[in-house]
Amino acid sequence: MALLEIKNLHATVGEREIxxxxxxxxxxxxxxxxMGPNGSGKSTLAxxxxxxxxxxxxGGHVLYDSKDLLAMAPEDRAREGIFLAFQYPVEIPGVSNxxxxxxxxNTIRKNKNLPELDAMDFLNLIREKMALMKMDQTLLNRxxxxxxxxxEKKRNEIFQMAVLEPRLAILDETDSGLDIDAxxxxxxGVNAMRSPERAMVVVTHYQRLLNEIVPDVVHVLSEGxxxxxxxxxxxxxLEAGGYAALGIYDEAEAVGKA
Amino acid sequence: xxxxxSIETLANxxxxxxxxxxxxxxxxxxxxxxDVIRLISSKKHEPEWMLDWRLKAYRHxxxxxxxxxxxxxxxxxxxxxxxxxxxxxxxxxxPKNLDEVDPELLKTYEKLGIPxxxxxxxxxxAVDAVFDSVSVATTFKEKLKGMGVIFCSFSEAVQEHPDxxxxxxxxVVPSSDNFFAALxxxxxxxxxxxxxxxxxxxxxxLSTYFRINAKDTxxxxxxxxxxxxxxxxxxxxGCTAPMRDTxxxxxxxxxxxxxxxxxxxxxxxxxWYPGDKEGxxxxxxxxxxxxxxxxxxxxxSWTQVETGSAITWKYPSCLLMGDNxxxxxxxxxxxxxxQQADTGTxxxxxGKNTTSTIVSKGISAGHGQNTYRGAVKILxxxxxxxxxxxxxxxxxxxxxxxxxxxxxxVKNTSSQVEHEASTSKIGEDQIFYxxxxxxxxxxxxxxxxxxxxxEVFRELPMEFAVxxxxxxxxxxEGSVG
Numbered sequence: 201m202a203l204l205e206i207k208n209l210h211a212t213v214g215e216r217e218i219x220x221x222x223x224x225x226x227x228x229x230x231x232x233x234x235m236g237p238n239g240s241g242k243s244t245l246a247x248x249x250x251x252x253x254x255x256x257x258x259g260g261h262v263l264y265d266s267k268d269l270l271a272m273a274p275e276d277r278a279r280e281g282i283f284l285a286f287q288y289p290v291e292i293p294g295v296s297n298x299x300x301x302x303x304x305x306n307t308i309r310k311n312k313n314l315p316e317l318d319a320m321d322f323l324n325l326i327r328e329k330m331a332l333m334k335m336d337q338t339l340l341n342r343x344x345x346x347x348x349x350x351x352e353k354k355r356n357e358i359f360q361m362a363v364l365e366p367r368l369a370i371l372d373e374t375d376s377g378l379d380i381d382a383x384x385x386x387x388x389g390v391n392a393m394r395s396p397e398r399a400m401v402v403v404t405h406y407q408r409l410l411n412e413i414v415p416d417v418v419h420v421l422s423e424g425x426x427x428x429x430x431x432x433x434x435x436x437x438l439e440a441g442g443y444a445a446l447g448i449y450d451e452a453e454a455v456g457k458a
Numbered sequence: 459x460x461x462x463x464s465i466e467t468l469a470n471x472x473x474x475x476x477x478x479x480x481x482x483x484x485x486x487x488x489x490x491x492x493d494v495i496r497l498i499s500s501k502k503h504e505p506e507w508m509l510d511w512r513l514k515a516y517r518h519x520x521x522x523x524x525x526x527x528x529x530x531x532x533x534x535x536x537x538x539x540x541x542x543x544x545x546x547x548x549x550x551x552x553p554k555n556l557d558e559v560d561p562e563l564l565k566t567y568e569k570l571g572i573p574x575x576x577x578x579x580x581x582x583x584a585v586d587a588v589f590d591s592v593s594v595a596t597t598f599k600e601k602l603k604g605m606g607v608i609f610c611s612f613s614e615a616v617q618e619h620p621d622x623x624x625x626x627x628x629x630v631v632p633s634s635d636n637f638f639a640a641l642x643x644x645x646x647x648x649x650x651x652x653x654x655x656x657x658x659x660x661x662x663x664l665s666t667y668f669r670i671n672a673k674d675t676x677x678x679x680x681x682x683x684x685x686x687x688x689x690x691x692x693x694x695x696g697c698t699a700p701m702r703d704t705x706x707x708x709x710x711x712x713x714x715x716x717x718x719x720x721x722x723x724x725x726x727x728x729x730w731y732p733g734d735k736e737g738x739x740x741x742x743x744x745x746x747x748x749x750x751x752x753x754x755x756x757x758x759s760w761t762q763v764e765t766g767s768a769i770t771w772k773y774p775s776c777l778l779m780g781d782n783x784x785x786x787x788x789x790x791x792x793x794x795x796x797q798q799a800d801t802g803t804x805x806x807x808x809g810k811n812t813t814s815t816i817v818s819k820g821i822s823a824g825h826g827q828n829t830y831r832g833a834v835k836i837l838x839x840x841x842x843x844x845x846x847x848x849x850x851x852x853x854x855x856x857x858x859x860x861x862x863x864x865x866x867x868v869k870n871t872s873s874q875v876e877h878e879a880s881t882s883k884i885g886e887d888q889i890f891y892x893x894x895x896x897x898x899x900x901x902x903x904x905x906x907x908x909x910x911x912x913e914v915f916r917e918l919p920m921e922f923a924v925x926x927x928x929x930x931x932x933x934x935e936g937s938v939g
Binding site for chain 2 (some may be wrong): 251343
């Protein structure tokens, strides 16, 4: 059964319509890549799924685990197992990474009727996950994303994902700003989390991430619609010929041509 | 956009502690003249010198004008429409212990979560509870007495320790200092007095809970704390006030004196009634707080968490007179709805190698206006002096305001002064980030705000830090939807 089912999804920001009818079905255990030029709506889709109120859904519906996703508050979506790895992780000065993550984990556990983890159990859990992401212990005591390098922020996102163990992980341009070593590290963290119960939607502009996180399905998004879907070879085609080979242009260029 | 609308949705939080205790108040008629002052003085059986001091202050006050430089706006106060003295009536001359205290009064404290008896037994906090204008209960006095620590109501100090009072009263904040200090000096009703003798480290946090009760009664508290050579004392002041329609004036004076090698830590959680969502009612809080580091190596540390009052006008300051003396000011000021705060500090460096630290965190929500006003003055004599100031403002929504007025005056070349300032907007993106991790928006706001205020909370004694965090949560509840 589909874990995520998106039907004819339309969304606007301000006056502008960004998503113009998205259809997408993701089953548990699958990794879907969403590719597309700048301005095609990739990040908007990720944000809408996570419940960002900046975007206004004007049509369509989304079922997550047979529930009406669009009716749920962002925190309820998170508690039900949706995780968004942010393109631009947000800084929260003065709040330690550890405290933040413990609070997050415990709300999710509470939702599953599991007891809250105490400080010791939590520490044991995160030690294990930190080893996975080769995270430095000091990063945990620093305020959330504050003063982190771009690479540290992205690693921190995947580390959080490893701790929170979502059912549906949405990775928004997780590769942007990463050098190749950091990219491999992040990818291995993501790959370690692939499982038959978990689905992933990987939003990326470039093929290179998909060399590391090999998707089951690739979708190409253009002007708010999925214009092509295929296997992992579709990503390779794009790599070879660029989006132009599919007759797709960046939003700005498209406007120029119109 | 719905995003920013949610941040503008303002607090619906009702003032949780708005209740009135039915106690027969022994009030004098409205208005102020010399006879009223004489009456106050005689009701308190004060000696002649005390009355003279009051009258002198009153005569000076009459020549003064209410200050208008603060960045706060309020309708004119009619000083003749205020009742200047109200004392809860007691069966005898005064209660000797808690059993003699009016049970209604004790209930009030219990509602506030300050069960005196429990505190006496469990918390190890000596509470000098000021209910309206007269101290009704002083606990732990005996234990403190054994160490030579004097901790009592101001009225009692005037009777029992007149030499100390005469020596130090007005020595830090002269009765002519400013309009509100002069008014307080003329009509102050009661307050706390503390003297810690040479070499004594006060073994417990001394604590006073103030509470305005009788209707339309201005509160004019007077606090005087003296740490003699090598002494240490930590003093906590916390307040809540019942719901009121008419604005109430509160003009307190706090004086601290630190002699050689002594230290005074003064912490405040201020939660007077802030007025309702439309800005109706609420306390006018015009406070003069100043400490003098008179001795070498002495230290005075002010920590305040200001969440209440309709208007706050308050600048806890330090006169750094002794060489190597240290002044600190840590402040969190929250303004929500229509609250206005103009608060900050003055650090006056006089002695050599004196240092001061200022950390100010202002949070504005709703239509709140928050002003930091701070002065650092380094005199010619203060060679090697250092100051570090940090003023951060946080805005929630776009109807509120944050203002910073730092004044700096350095008169020698061997001093160092650092000033950092920032203004941030509590972002929809921060809140969304938290919510995406499963944290509710209320918890997210509280987490973000606590993170912002951390450097100040760290300075509060543990039990107060917990209370302060709760208060902050309550004050800002509903500020984001």
